[in-house]
Amino acid sequence: MKPRMLKILICPECKSKFRLNNLSGKGKEIMDGILCCKKCGKSYPIISGIPRIIPTSMINKELLRYFAGKYGEGVLSKETAPRKPHMITEKTSKSFGFQWSIFSEMYKEYEKNFLDYIEPLKPDFFRGKLVLDAGCGFGRHTYYAAKYGSEVVGFDLSDAVDAAYRNCRKFQKVHIVQGDIYSLPFRSSFDFIMSIGVLHHLPRPKEGYLRLVKLAKPGTLVFAWLYGKEGRSFKTVFLEGSIRKVTVRMPRRMLYYLCYLPAGLYHTANIFYRVLKRMGAGSIAERIPFRNYAKFPFRVKLADAYDFLGTPINNYYTMAECEKWARDAKLKETSVTSLGGRSWRVFGRK
Secondary structure (H helix, E strand, O other): OOHHHHHOEOOOOOOOOEEEEEOOOOOOOOOOEEEEEOOOOOEEEEEOOEEEOOOHHHOOHHHHHHHHHHHOHHHHHOOOOOOOOOHHHHHHHHHHHHHHHHOOOOOOHHHHHHHHHHOOOOHHHHOOOEEEEEOOOOOHHHHHHHHOOOEEEEEEOOOHHHHHHHHHOOOOOEEEEEOEOOEOOEOOOOOEEEEEOOHHHOOOHHHHHHHHHHHOOOOOEEEEEEEEOOOOHHHHHHHHHHHHHHHOOOOHHHHHHHOHHHHHHHHHHHHHHHHHHHOOOHHHHOOOOOHHHOOOOHHHHHHHHHHHHHOOOOOOEOHHHHHHHHHHOOOEEEEEEEEOOOEEEEEEEO
16 A cells, blocks of 8 residues: 555545554555554554455455464454445455456456447546546456556455556556445545446445445546446346356356356357458358457456356346436436447446
8 A cells, every 4th residue: 555545545434534554664555554543443454555444354364364473463453344244245245356366367458448438538538637446356447547647546345456456566656445335435536436347236236326426526527337238138037037046156166167168159159250250251240149259368258257157246227227327416417328239338427
């Protein structure tokens, strides 16, 4: 954690300032320490460079053992954790923690993917802004926002934050925090708030969205990317109603290996798609399913298969529902546009 974060972080319980106990000594990066609220006294560890503002029971046990072994059990015994998240939230966190710890590679194709998500925003939009990436996963979107000139705070409830920290460590203005969207530990200081592919997995998606909007200062642009109901009838009716009822209950490692089957199907379809395109049979190629995966490596297809089959909750929305979210949040300059006919970009200004 960089010392600068003390100006951004606040106690999620009473919204007061933190006092820092730096256990790792001098340096531009605080690797280990304790954040203690000046008002209510609640405290949270900084372990391996990341503030862990979540219940102790949700912190990786290996990290806790390292921390206690290095600084003594007494340091941790003084910690008072925030309220434990909803059971489904915790289950989702563990699923994504496993997923993004295994699929933490960065690919060049992710840059165009990020720009597709945030269209019509361009790289110049990010220059000089303080950005919050809500549900950063392994840091792929945090990475590009930083590359374009932003100071970025990426946060996530899951163990994926450790992969995000590694992937974004080269940027001097990236901060990674382990935290809960329902118990946000930040001041209203951001110039842009984005949440890409996260809210629709929450047990209370709209509440998560409204909490992010409350965090926005006047004039802040808030962006969310959500699954659409349109164009997803096969997924929302057949797969959600049958296959996923089994796969979400499977052991994570077993599901990982099972996902080679759908990923192999995507990959095979992509081979036919590329062959037909090279043969000049573009009209036939465009009828091949899963062609949107053709530009990605096999590992991305495998990750997406696991994402769909293993995530405890998937919620899908119509355009009208997305527009109502923005209205209920009392946002201005709202815009809801389609991405690929199967998802929604939701913009609004506080």
